[in-house]
Amino acid sequence: MKFTGTDNYVATQDLMLAVNAAITLKRPLLVKGEPGTGKTMLAEEVALSLGMPLLQWHIKSTTKAQQGLYEYDAVSRLRDSQMADLDGGERVKNIENYIIKGVLWQAFTAEQPVALLIDEIDKADIEFPNDLLREIDRMEFYCYETRQLIRCRDHASNRCGALPQLEKRIAQCGDENLLRYPQLARIEEKAFYQRIT
Numbered sequence: 001m002k003f004t005g006t007d008n009y010v011a012t013q014d015l016m017l018a019v020n021a022a023i024t025l026k027r028p029l030l031v032k033g034e035p036g037t038g039k040t041m042l043a044e045e046v047a048l049s050l051g052m053p054l055l056q057w058h059i060k061s062t063t064k065a066q067q068g069l070y071e072y073d074a075v076s077r078l079r080d081s082q083m084a085d086l087d088g089g090e091r092v093k094n095i096e097n098y099i100i101k102g103v104l105w106q107a108f109t110a111e112q113p114v115a116l117l118i119d120e121i122d123k124a125d126i127e128f129p130n131d132l133l134r135e136i137d138r139m140e141f142y143c144y145e146t147r148q149l150i151r152c153r154d155h156a157s158n159r160c161g162a163l164p165q166l167e168k169r170i171a172q173c174g175d176e177n178l179l180r181y182p183q184l185a186r187i188e189e190k191a192f193y194q195r196i197t
C-alpha cells in the first residue's frame, strides 16, 4: 500500500515519504501548513487512492477529546427507563445501547483499514491534543461503562524498535509546536523516516 499522489493532488517527494512512513508504521501523521495548502485534501486523496474509507472528525472550539472515543447517552436511557413499560424495558437494561461510538472507536474497530482525518485540530481547546495523546499512542482506550478495552486491530505488531526512541527525542526537545500538537509523527523527522523506509 503506497501513496504516490493522484491526478488531482500534487504531492512532493517529502510529503509522499511522510505519508508512506505513517502508513507503514500505522502511526498518526501531523500535517501543519498555511491555509489552503492541501492538508484536508491530502487525507481525502490518500484515502481515495488507497481505496480506504475516510472517517472525518471536524474539530471546533467546543469539541472535547472524549467525543472522539465515545459518549454515554444518559438522557436517552433515563427517558427510555420512564417508558420501559412499553417494551418490557429490555433496551434500557443493556448500557451498550446508549454508548455513542466516536470516530476513534469506529476507526480502531473497522473491518478494513481506514483513514481518519482529525481536521482543524488547532481550533480546539489547548488540552485537546493532550487528552488524546495516550489513546493515539497506545491505539487503545477503555470504555468504563461497558468494561471494554477498545483496541486498534493488529496494532501491537506495528511498533518498530526505532519509534520509542523518536518519541523520546520529541518529548525531550521541548519545541513550541510539539507542546501545542504533541501527537508524535512529525513529518520533519525526515532522517528517521529515510532510515525505516
Ligand SMILES: Nc1ncnc2c1ncn2[C@@H]1O[C@H](COP(=O)(O)OP(=O)(O)OP(=O)(O)O)[C@@H](O)[C@H]1O
Pocket (backbone or CB within 6 Å): 008, 009, 010, 011, 033, 034, 035, 036, 037, 038, 039, 040, 041, 042
Ligand atoms: N497539493 C495540491 N494539489 C492540488 N490542489 C491543491 C493542493 N493543495 C491545495 N489544493 C487546492 O486548494 C484547495 C484547498 O485545499 P485544502 O482545503 O486541502 O487546504 P487546507 O490546507 O486544508 O486549508 P485550511 O488550513 O484552510 O483548512 C483544494 O480544494 C484544492 O483545490
Ligand SMILES: [Mg+2]
Pocket (backbone or CB within 6 Å): 039, 040, 041, 119, 120
Ligand atoms: Mg483544511
